[in-house]
Amino acid sequence: MMQVVDVGFMPLVDAAPLIVAREMGFAARERLDLRLHRAANWSMLRDLLDLGRVDAAHMLSPMPVARALGLGGGGGGGGPAVETLMVLSMNGQVVGVSPLLAQDMQATGLAFGFGDASATAQALLAARSAGLRIGVPFPFSMHAELLNYWLGPQVTLTTVPPPDMAAAIGDGEIEAFCVGEPWGSKSVEMGVAQLILPGSAIWSQAPEKVLAARSGWADDNPGLAGRLMRAVWRAAEWLAQDQNRHLASELLGAPDCLSVEPEIIDRALTGRLLTQRRGTTIRSDALLEFHDGAANFPWRSQAAWIATRMARRFGLDPTAAAETAQGVWRSDLYRQHLAEIAILPAASSKVEGACPRPQTVGATRSSLILARNRFFDGLVFDPSPEI
Amino acid sequence: MTDALRQAGETDVMVVRSDSRLASRIAQMRPDMVLIDLANPSRDTLEELTLASAPIDRPVAMFVDRSDPALTRAAVEAGVSAYAVDGLRPDRIRAVLDAALARFHMFQKMRTELEATRAALEQRKIIDRAKGVLMRARGITEDEAYALMRRAAMEKGRKIADVAAAIVTASELLQ
Structure with missing residues (x-):
């Protein structure tokens, strides 16, 4: 029995995990009828999610953080909170x-x-x-x-x-x-x-796009959320393989997806x-990464970095902002739903910018290789300086 | 649309046609309320205005009226989004939005009908071209060419326009 799940996206190369999940049958494998809805602007995508027209959405990683901090339209005072289920892409x-x-x-x-x-x-x-x-x-x-x-x-x-x-x-x-x-x-x-x-x-x-849902949706629909997350995770794994990139460009270029020549999409996918x-x-190495280096894991330190930067720009308290933002970054859901197929890191937070070359870290089974993680100025961001 | 809005109350209505420099135009006009197509890409530019800190710099403050979720939903269903100044009287927002929604529905219906007509015309043209290709290639009449395509469409379970498009494409490749 197929179950319908509605997901919104913007026409960008990094919507690939969602498009591939539908086109290459990763959603069907999870018995999901994945219905994708293309939005014309980010505000529209946010409104569709707020009003329940879509269950989940391709979102800019700072959007759930902004919502949690009460910044921006649509939510602010009255809109539902939005949370990050997993990361869809790095850089790009x-x-x-x-x-x-x-x-x-x-x-x-x-x-x-x-x-x-x-x-x-x-x-x-x-x-x-x-x-x-x-x-x-x-x-x-x-x-x-x-x-x-x-x-x-x-x-x-x-x-x-x-x-x-x-x-x-x-x-x-x-x-x-x-x-x-x-x-x-x-x-x-x-x-x-x-x-x-x-x-x-x-x-x-830099965590670029995330899979976001209204807060509570994934807790209320654990079966559905888990299947969606696994389908998207498998699509990301598929995208990480070199031999699949040209086919991915063809799929993304279609009129109902990006409607752009596959030759141009190739550039981002092949770096x-x-x-x-x-x-x-x-x-350009690591131009856009969908999967390798634990790219899909929603590290709470990513939310803390975004919130700290945003707090400085908008005059909020950085420590409180980081604390709030980490609450909508659901690494616990990722652990719950992907335990069987993904290797999970032992920690849910890390020092950002402190990894000059790929590094092996402790994980639930065997070990995990984290990608190079550096800021251009060599500074590091420690999400929990007091500990 | 403009007239309907004027009738809805003591309202000055200004229409911004060009998308470029939308933010600066709105900053100049300082409207109480902005109506914009939900799917208009320039909406994201409006979002930026909601972030300005000084009240005088903030002509647009929120997405419709948050106190009335049914109205918000109706607006989104219709593809209209509205931004209104914080504290603008709810009955005024309601009057303006009701008028806008009615017009948007009518406009959308017309647009859908127009698109359907255009698509039908486009299909007609393709079918005519495919008929021409078949007539030349096989030396048959127009009616015979049409019957041939119809039979192929039925056998393959496809639309006659799809078969025609395939014939036209193939003939271009073979030339």
Whole structure:
């Protein structure tokens, strides 16, 4: 007997685990009729989830945190709390600039390679010392958090929906953007932008999208939630295998999914980016990760990092914010529902940024290899400094 | 729509047609309430305005009226989202929104009908082209070509328009 589950998504490459779960039969294997609903904007996706039109949704990792802290529309005072069931993807953001700004950066004489966050920041701020408007997809997004961490408050962030990013930089409304694929590559293809940095160069293990549900939904429907989480986990595992990436691009490119040429989607999935329309391909490791390095585990320290950063920007108490945010990051549900198929880490929180190379850690059975986890400035984030 | 809103009360109605620079336009106008299509990508730009800290900079504050969940749901079902200033009188929000919803329903029905007509026309064109391909390739009449496609569609359990599209695509590849 198939059970229906409704899940919302935004047309982005990192919606892949949901699309693959449906298309490759991982949902059917769990006896789920996975119905995907494409949203046109993040606010709409949040409203669909609030009102129960979807059971779960593809969400920017800071969105459940913002809701828990009472920030933003839709929820704030009265909307239901939203919680993170698992992480869908790590990294995947790209920073792009207009051709004019790229020229001005070159003219500063400062050398900046693709992947060198410190040098790129210097060149960027030198070329636009009077100020710079950068487009991000949503006020509560890893894109906004990364830019804020990387460049500080001297740049102005402005919200531009991802599919409109190319048009916005094309008509000069913004001079730079930080966006998820395929919209960075799409701008390159249209000749309106040059990519200068992957998000992974700012933080090599930034949780980008999560699978979110209304608080209590997973507790009230443990069978359904468990099956959905296992289907998505298996889809993520499938996506991590190199030989599946071209097929994944075909599936994602379909008109009811991203409706973008598979050749452009390939770039993010294979980590081979074209930074300029007439440029050479650059290999960018860990550009976008769906599974390896315990990517799907919702570490409470991730919620704490996001909440601490957000608290500083919006004038809240960072310690209280981190505490609240960790409550909606349900690593307990992940342990409960994925124990049989996933290797689980022994701890649910870790020091972020303290892993200069892949590292083996204690786990429920055998051991687990965590991916490289570094901030560009070498600082570390300890979620529990008092212990 | 604009007229219906004006009738709903003492309301100044302004229409912003272009999506670009939406935030700055709204900041200039300082409206009490903003109505926007739920699926309009620019909604995320409006979200940003809800974050401004000074009250005077905050023309849009919330998603519909939170005290009336039924109204919120009706708006979302209809594909309308509304942002209203905190403290705006609920009866005024209600009047404006009721008027907007009625118009949105009507507009949506028209849009659906128009799309259906357009799709039918598109199919007609494909079927005509496929008929032409078959007539040339097999030296048969128009009626015979149509009968042939209809038979193929029935045998394969597909729509005649799908069969026609396959013929047109194949003939383009074979040229």
